[in-house]
Amino acid sequence: MNIDTFSKLQKEGLISDEEMQRVTHTETTRLFSLHWEIKTALYLGVLLLSGGLGILVYKNIDTIGHQVILLFIALLCIGCYAYCFRHRPPFSREKTESPNAFYDYALLLGSLTFVTFIGYLQYQYTAFGTAYGLATFIPMVVLFATAYYFDHLGILSMAVTNLAAWAGIAITPFQVLSQNDFSNHTLIYTGVALGIGLVAMAELSEKRDFKKHFAFTYRNFGVHIFFIATIAGMCMFDSWYLVWFLPAAVGVYLTWSRAFRDHSFYFVLLAVLYGYVAVSILLARAMFNHVDDIYVGFLYMIVSTVAVIFFLVNLSKKIKQP
Amino acid sequence: MIAWPTTTLDHLDIQTEAAKAHRQGCISPETLEAIRTAHPAKLYMPNPITRVGLFILTTIVVAFSTGFLLLLTITSDSMSAIRAMLIIASLLCIGALEFAISQKGSYRSGINESLLWSAVGLLCTGIFLESHNTSGSTVALVVFGLTVLGTLRYADMASAAVAYLSFLLLIFWQAMLIPHSTPVLPFLLMALSLAAYLITTRLVKRTALRHYADCLTLLRILSLITLYMAGNYFVVREVTNTMFMLELQPGQGIPGGWLFWILTVIIPPLYIFLGVRKKDAVLLRTGIILIAMIVFTVRYYHSVMPLETAMVIGGLVLTGGAWALIRYLHTPKNGFTYAASDEPGMADRLKVESLIIAQTFTPGSRPTDTHTTNFGGGSGGGGGASGDF
Structure with a gap:
């Protein structure tokens, strides 16, 4: 806070002397916070540790040393979980406050090493048979259980990513478009089903009042994967694009009305953008295939995008974040 | 000089300060409301998510409008027509930007950034298109001039950063022309960066420049980084090697290498030390980030241990x-x-x-072939959407 600004406000009579005193007091006794530095160090440390151990095991797979490393991973995993069991707050349906930041990252390290461990068991001994599903299914169950039991949003995201991987889709934020082969029709159906399922999970969490704050994570992943799948469907199915437009339109409508109820501009924005893309693809496939004029295409893009910009600007003035 | 009325920006500052004080429980909600009504700021400042959305949309508009303008010139094969169109597109961007600011009070809205960067980019492309004889210094000079103007008028952080970097590049290329200047170049850049750091640290406290505080803070960070990079062993060795064709063999050092090694290892801890002593987040965080650069540099030349x-x-x-x-x-x-x-x-x-x-998490063993996977409950047939098939 800037003391000068407040003394000016005091002179204007906008803040009382008592409030001014409080401001000066807070400002002069303010401490330098190392919160983010420590958190980043913890996160990087956990990533490096679990990543390094993961590579180390596979590099030494032919030597006797790899069993030592494996033992170390197992011990680390058990140690982390034990630490978290000891320090965890009592289970609650609501959001629980974690006792300290170290706890969050110990849990993360525990989960990451557990996934490495399962992956190794599968790789070396095919412990879960040749059905690959099981090797992703077990970590998924453990991750979901960990996320709910210890109340950890990051691990919930990992679990959701794992769920999608189990179903055969990559929904890691930066890989959702590059890693998926949408010409595979099964993938599109799976994506739609997964999206609906995740949004349903979000609704259930809120309705049943069970870990309400998890709803955002579920809905975020669900909405994205649903729209990406339906839009991919519009592009991939040559004669059925109109049929694929319908679920996209319904999705836009539902996301839109839900977002207005929650005052969440983020989902309004998603509904508008995905809706715009869907409508544009519909128009492109329905009309521009027959109109042989590139200028019309360009003009459509310019005019429609400007319209969307104005629409968004007016909307964001209407919806104020709570 | 700055595009928005200064009183509006001041009111915005007061509002943010008051909101901070309110969050810390220093002032009551009524006081906050009173301050807001007494100091209204009529600006359009969307939240960060909307900013990203508007940025992408505006960039699409600019790209297609430029494409449309270029399509009009497709029949004539002279370069100057294309040039003219690019410059017209750039001027249109500036016009739209000024309109958005004066009519809608658009401030850091994503629209501003997109239009400004497109305008500078298009103008530079228009100027330098197909001119093979222009030297690097000329390009750097033009970019520097344009981005300085952009920074002054729109207080844009990215413009400030580009202006600073193009300035350093300009000096670097000019100094290279002086005979026998090669060994001094790193020290020249270090001296310039240090000067830039000291000056911006002074200026950031000046009330007259309060609307540029963010730009100046960014310049402080950048000058600390360039100060380190100019003395970093890896940077010095590889740059000298490629620019002056020394054809160094792997394992071969550069003259005075020990000095650069000392600088490489000592500067980041020095930043951290100073940051802790002065309680300066910029010094501290930059120092911490640059520690990674020490590790990288050492590991690049000496394989201390496997990755x-x-x-x-x-x-x-x-x-x-x-x-x-x-x-x-x-x-x-x-x-x-x-x-x-x-x-x-x-x-x-x-x-x-x-x-x-x-x-950062990659799910353990991803099924490579989706057909053999057990899809689990009801995928493929379950969702309402696929019922049509």
């Missing part, structure tokens, strides 16, 4: 160190605390952290 061992040890050191710090700062010491500061910000609301975790 995975280094990762494990680094991980242990980082987690252990952070754990020790949390313990140490359990009760605040020497003016440092572990408790979070008062900025809840967007990161919290969007759960950015959980997204980063999801991004």
Whole structure:
């Protein structure tokens, strides 16, 4: 806070002397916070540790040393979980406050090493048979259980990513478009089903009042994967694009009305953008295939995008974040 | 000079300060409301997510409008027609930007950034298209001039950064023309960066420049980084090698290499030390980030240990160190605390952290062939959408 600004406000009579005193007091006794530095160090440390151990095991797979490393991973995993069991707050349906930041990252390290461990068991001994599903299914169950039991949003995201991987889709934020082969029709159906399922999970969490704050994570992943799948469907199915437009339109409508109820501009924005893309693809496939004029295409893009910009600007003035 | 009325920007400052004081419980909600009505700021400032959306949309508009203009010139094969169109497109961007600011009060809205950067980019392309004889210095000079203007008028941080970097590049290329200047070049750049750091640190406190505070802070960070990079062994060796064709063999050093090694290792800890002493977040954080550069430089030339061992040890050191710090700062010491500061910000609301975790996490053994996978409950047939098939 800037003391000068407040003394000016005091002179204007906008803040009382008592409030001014409080401001000066807070400002002069303010401490330098190392919160983010420590958190980043913890996160990087956990990533490096679990990543390094993961590579180390596979590099030494032919030597006797790899069993030592494996033992170390197992011990680390058990140690982390034990630490978290000891320090965890009592289970609650609501959001629980974690006792300290170290706890969050110990849990993360525990989960990451557990996934490495399962992956190794599968790789070396095919412990879960040749059905690959099981090797992703077990970590998924453990991750979901960990996320709910210890109340950890990051691990919930990992679990959701794992769920999608189990179903055969990559929904890691930066890989959702590059890693998926949408010409595979099964993938599109799976994506739609997964999206609906995740949004349903979000609704259930809120309705049943069970870990309400998890709803955002579920809905975020669900909405994205649903729209990406339906839009991919519009592009991939040559004669059925109109049929694929319908679920996209319904999705836009539902996301839109839900977002207005929650005052969440983020989902309004998603509904508008995905809706715009869907409508544009519909128009492109329905009309521009027959109109042989590139200028019309360009003009459509310019005019429609400007319209969307104005629409968004007016909307964001209407919806104020709570 | 600046595009928005200064009183409006001042009112915005007052509002943010008051909101901060309110969050810390220093002033009552009524006072906050009174301050807001007494100092209204009529600006369009969307939240960060909308900014990103508007930025992307505006960039699409600019791209297609430019494409449309270029399509009109497709029949004539002279370069100057294309040039003229690019410059017209750039002027249109500036016009739209001025309109958005004066009519809608658009401030850091994503629209501004997109239009400004497109305008500068298009203008530069228009000027330098097909001119093969222009020297690097000329390009740097033009870019410098344009971005300085952009910074002054729109207080845009990216423009300030580009202006600073193009300025350094300009000096670098000019100094290279002086005979026998090669050994001095790193020190020249270091001296310039140091000067830039000292000047911006002074200026950032000046009330007259309060609307440029963000730009100046960015310049402080950048000048600290360039100060380090100009003396970093890796940068110096590789740049000299490629620019002056020394054809160094792997393992071969550069003259005076020991000096650069000392600079490489000593500057980041120095930043951290100064940052801790002065309680300066810019120095501290830049120093911490540059530690990674030390590790990279050392590992590039000397294989101390295999990567995975280094990762494990680094991980242990980082987690252990952070754990020790949390313990140490359990009760605040020497003016440092572990408790979070008062900025809840967007990161919290969007759960950015959980997204980063999801991004860096690769699910164990991904099925390679989706056809043989057991899809689990009802996928493929279940969703309402696929019922049509």
